[in-house]
Amino acid sequence: MGESVRTLSYGSWPSPVDAALAAAHDGRPDDVGFVGDEVWWTAPRPTEGGRRTLVRRHADGTEEPVLPAPWNVRSRVIEYGGRPWGAATTDSGPLVVFVNFADQRLYAFTPGGGEPRPLTPLSAVGGGLRWIEPDPRPERGEVWCVLEEFTGEGPTDVRRVPVAVPLDGSAADDRGAVRELAPERHRFVTGPRLSPDGRRAAWLAWDHPRMPWDGTELIVAEVGPEGTFQAARTVAGGPEESIAQADWAPDGTLLYASDRTGWWNLYRDGRPLCPREEEFGGPLWKLGQRWFAPLDSGLIAVLHGRGAAVLGILDPETGEVVDAAGPWTEFAPALAAHGERVAAVGASPRSGYEVVELDARTGRARVIGAPHEDATDPEFYPRPRIRTFTGPGGREIHAHVYPPHHPGCRAPDGELPPYVIWAHGGPTSRSPLVLDLEIAYFTSRGIGVAEVNYGGSSGHGREYRNRLREQWGVVDVEDCAAVALALADEGTADRARLAVRGGSAGGWTSAASLATTDVYACGTISYPILDLTGWGTGETHDFESQYLESLIGPYAEVPDRYTDRSPAEHAERVTAPFLLLQGLDDVICPPVQCERFLDRMAGRGVPHAYLAFEGEGHGFRRAETMVRALEAELSLYAQVFGLTPPGVPVLELTR
Known part of the structure; x- marks a missing residue:
């Protein structure tokens, strides 16, 4: 950047990180696996309707997407999906089996051997037939996987069982040709490992x-x-x-x-x-x-750590772990091994997720796929600080704080920056410390971000996770507020310009924070849970249909608690402006929750906006959706905080 640094108010700094840039870099490679000596993985395509494709890395190092649009490699089992493809090597080349998102059927293909052919039938019952963790076994003429089978129209009318699907296509129109490997004993099962x-x-x-x-x-x-x-x-x-x-x-x-x-x-x-x-x-x-992968030598590739997951090699005889050298500070649970080679997906605060290969014999790790390329001058990237705050009762709260940062701008002396508190989803999850251009979108304009890994988050042991038992809407809200107020008290953030945002369970925390605290001047609530009674009695999918039994308490014993904590039941408590974002195809946190909340907000004079997106489910995947949502969020903060970000469309707020 030039020699001069301009003095401009927080929130008005010009930034090269626009919403389109952030959207184009959303998502990460995942589901890595070895096909013979090659490494394959799934990759996001946000500008192609949000689909995921399958990518192979040839022996010469070149990458090639092997499935053109509209193929979308993604399973809907338990709605969150998981590993949607598997492969085996045969005399005629790789045999690849994958789940196609649109119809949820299993397909098989050999690269260069024509169009994928279906292996499983469609079903008109409920959510249909779904498959996950396909493991082709050509020697048996089958694919082993998990079947999720709907038995009725309700979201919980479902069974799951390990099955074998014929590779010859004889089950493509015949559910009876699918062989069940074990009786149905449990509600949920993972793919069998042989x-x-x-x-x-x-x-x-x-x-x-x-x-x-x-x-x-x-x-x-x-x-x-x-x-x-x-x-x-x-x-x-x-x-x-x-x-x-x-x-x-x-x-x-x-x-x-x-x-x-x-x-x-x-x-x-x-x-x-x-x-x-x-x-x-x-x-x-x-x-x-996959957090670990055994190697032929007897060593084990592992992901391990507290508050982060780094890649290492464990010697089971000595108990020693030697970590891979390199810039990566966070790895996704997507390990694969072949011989002494380990494939992984790693990132850092200065780089997005990329496919990494580790040679366990030499300890050498290198990027082999989806390499990080700076989308803009890295001087504009956020510069996070790992912090531990003190919450109610002296409990520890883990957070990542991203102060405003711009190489060519500073704020006037004495001005404090606005801050947005980010509550992650899950809630049993955590915010990883990695480069996120959505965060850069705010910090490079002069708006601070603090990601709070509130009590209940993973990465810090079971005791920390269990803090949220029967305390959802209390501990998460308290911890986010404690971080926000601590930043204000220490002079890091402007007390009058604090916001909260989150999606899914984070959307719940954001809404509950606006309903039960006076900490925030506004909030962004994305695809949220807003009504616990409705969500806990049939308005969500099977996987999480009884999650509230531990997060809130047994409904039969504490029904009032479900009512007392629901923002939708206490709309009168929400007085701060807010933005509500929702996918209309969301079956996890359905639009009816937002509609119920908005009905109760009607006529109360609280400035707000509701943006609902056709074709989007739980979590946005299409570039145009992400651009609209991000720009709307910034416009909300600009209007409430008195900011003047250049070039951002004005979000119309209704009362």
Whole structure:
């Protein structure tokens, strides 16, 4: 930047990080896997209707998307999906099986061998037939996976079971040709992992009202001669023990990540391999997430840490972990291994997520796919600070604080910046410390951002997660407010110009914060939960349909609590301006929740705007949607805080 630094008020700094730039870089590579010696992964295409494609990396290092539009590699099992593809090598090349989002059918194809062909039928019942974690087994002529089958029209009329789908296409129009591998014993199951000798299968299972981070069971069964699972037995886990992942080591021993000590640590046949007060696993929001991957040598690639997940190699004999050298400070739970090669997806505060390969023999890691390229001058990137704040009762609150930052602008002496408190979704999740151009969109204009990993967030052990039990709408709201007020008290933020924003569970926290505190001058509420009674009695999908039993309490015992905490029931308490954003195809937090809330806000004179988007579900994926939402959010802050951001369309607020 030039020699002179201009003095301009916070919120009016000109920035090259516009909404279109932020939208174009939304999403990350995921679902990495080896196909022979090649690394493949799924990749976002926000400018192509928000679809995800499948990318292969050839031996010469070139990348090639292998599925053109409109193919969209994404499963809707448990609505959040998970691993939507698998592959095997055959004499005629790679055999790839994937889930197509539009119809949720399984398809098979060989690159260069023509159009994908369907393997599974459609169903007119409820949400249809859905599939996840496909594992092609050409030697058996089958694909092993999990089937989610709707049995009625209601969102909870559903069963899940491990199945084998014929590779010859004979089930494309015949549900009866799909072979069930085990009886339906549990409400939720993950994809079966086959032991190296093919004689045993292992998978995870759990039942309502537990969520997988509360308690799961690790089940092992014998694989019978006809390919069905027999003599299934639980070998680990329980109502208060969460198994996050299980897999077989090359020597046939069973590896799994359990939080029986209060931290997800790694075990081999029941024995801890590296007991530490840090996480070697995480909340299983998507089926097929992988925090560890066994190597042929007996070493284990692991993701581990407190408040972050870094890539390392664990020696199970000594319990030592050697971390991969490189700039990456956060890795997604998407590990894959082949021989002594590890493929992962890593990022840092200065780089977005990229596909990384680690050679376990040399310790050398390098970017092999979706390389980060600076979309603008990195001088405009946020410069985060990792902070720990003190909340009610002296409890610790973890947060990332992103002060306003611009290489060519400063604020007038004595002016304090506005700050937006970001509440993550989940709520059993966390905000990773990685480059996010949505954050840069605000910080480069002179608006600070603080991501709060409030009590209930993952990454800090089970005790920290359990703080939110029966306290949702209390602890999360208190922790966000404590961070906001601490920033104001220390002179970092302007007390009069604080906002709160979040999506999904974060949208709930934002709305609840506006309804129960006077901390914020305004808020942005995206695809939220607003009415607990409705959401907990049939207005959401099966996976989270009983989540409130632990977050709020059993409905049959504390129905008043559901009413007391719901912003939709107490619209009169919301007096600050707000922006409400919603996808009209959202089945997790449906639009009816927003409509009910707005009906109760009508005529109350509170300035607000409601933007509803056709074709968007839970979380926005289309570039044009993200641009509209981001610009609207900035306009809200500009109007409430008295800012003058250049070139931002004015959001019309109604009363």
